[in-house]
């Protein structure tokens with residue numbers, strides 16, 4: 256499989272180079288040159304496969320030429336073996352044709368594990384084959400950092416440094432990162448905000464000499480391999496609910512648009528998806544876009560669902576490219592408008608195409624708490640704030656009650672205990688494999704908001720004597 260950039264000006268690459276590159280050189284995101292599709296008979300034949308087997312089946316066409324079937328099957332088996340639910344991504348019924356898919360049974364209790372556990376292994380495998388090493392540097396406001404650290408710990412070809420704003424991530428989130436004591440992992444608490452952390456990372460990546468010297472790399476959500484791995488659970492839910500013979504819809508609490516875009520990819524590949532519902536919190540740039548066709552930034556306010564507190568949804572560019580018929584120059588122009596003016600107007604035809612599949616709903620914090628309370632009362636299920644937004648948005652969009660609606664639960668309630676306690680009166684406990692999180696020793700380094708100091712730190716770490 257070959258991959259093209261959404262801006263049309265970067266070289267066409269193979270899967271392994273797309274994996275390591277992340278962002279394309281023209282500023283665009285990579286997409287497969289053509290979409291593999293599964294026939295009705297092939298989808299029917301997916302019934303009964305384990306999650307790891309299904310993952311290999313779905314991803315095989317995307318990695319063709321870079322991974323053998325045996326290698327891919329081994330990596331998916333390894334990736335999902337440490338998940339704590341035997342179904343990996345279990346479905347629970349909430350009501351008539353109402354389902355929730357729990358995507359929080361991975362090592363860090365958020366759906367990001369489903370992609371990153373595999374991506375860490377893909378990285379290690381490709382790097383070893385090429386005889387290369389990388390230093391991953393990233394900033395986190397919470398969930399991504401811990402999932403990336405868990406995915407990269409103890410991998411020989413990868414060093415990883417994650418920055419977080421000191422005192423501004425929850426204690427569970429901090430401890431999930433700082434209690435990983437592997438020698439290839441470092442956590443840096445920066446005196447500043449999440450934006451300061453991101454700016455520091457950008458300074459390092461924009462210094463070409465430093466980037467090359469350190470082989471800097473990223474595993475952020477624009478990496479195609481993360482989207483690819485997320486397509487799998489849409490098929491898992493679909494096949495369990497009767498695909499290809501009955502259609503279904505999905506509702507997804509959305510930030511960077513990576514998760515819900517994977518649903519769109521599943522539809523392109525033959526899964527009979529009717530609607531994709533985007534759930535947002537008060538930071539509703541996407542909801543406003545799907546209502547009116549104009550993407551316009553509007554500042555970020557903190558909410559009870561911090562992983563969706565976003566200004567710009569970077570993966571949206573992929574949907575734009577496809578809805579504009581693969582016109583990279585048009586994407587380039589719109590993205591430039593957006594960068595310069597904080598706004599872009601989608602051509603009517605592209606917007607109409609998107610609206611045939613997507614709808615969007617917003618919930619503020621009060622509505623989120625009310626949704627958590629109502630769910631607990633009516634079904635007994637305790638959901639975290641992000642997942643509750645997914646379920647509630649799905650209910651608002653569930654106009655065709657004859658079609659199953661699957662809401663994706665993106666985090667375990669114990670990751671957001673304060674909000675859950677506020678809504679339900681019960682403080683959720685950590686699952687058994689993490690019960691001692693607050694007793695484990697931590698390691699973290701403090702740093703001023705200073706790019707020169709960070710460069711020295713990364714260089715010293717990457718060049719440390721290795722045993």
Ligand SMILES: *Cc1c(COP(=O)(O)O)cnc(C)c1O
Pocket residue numbers: 365366367398399476508509510511512513514515562563641665666
């Ligand atoms: C990252 C995250 C999201 C947003 O997912 P996107 O792919 O960025 O849209 C939603 N919920 C939780 C719990 C997350 O960690």
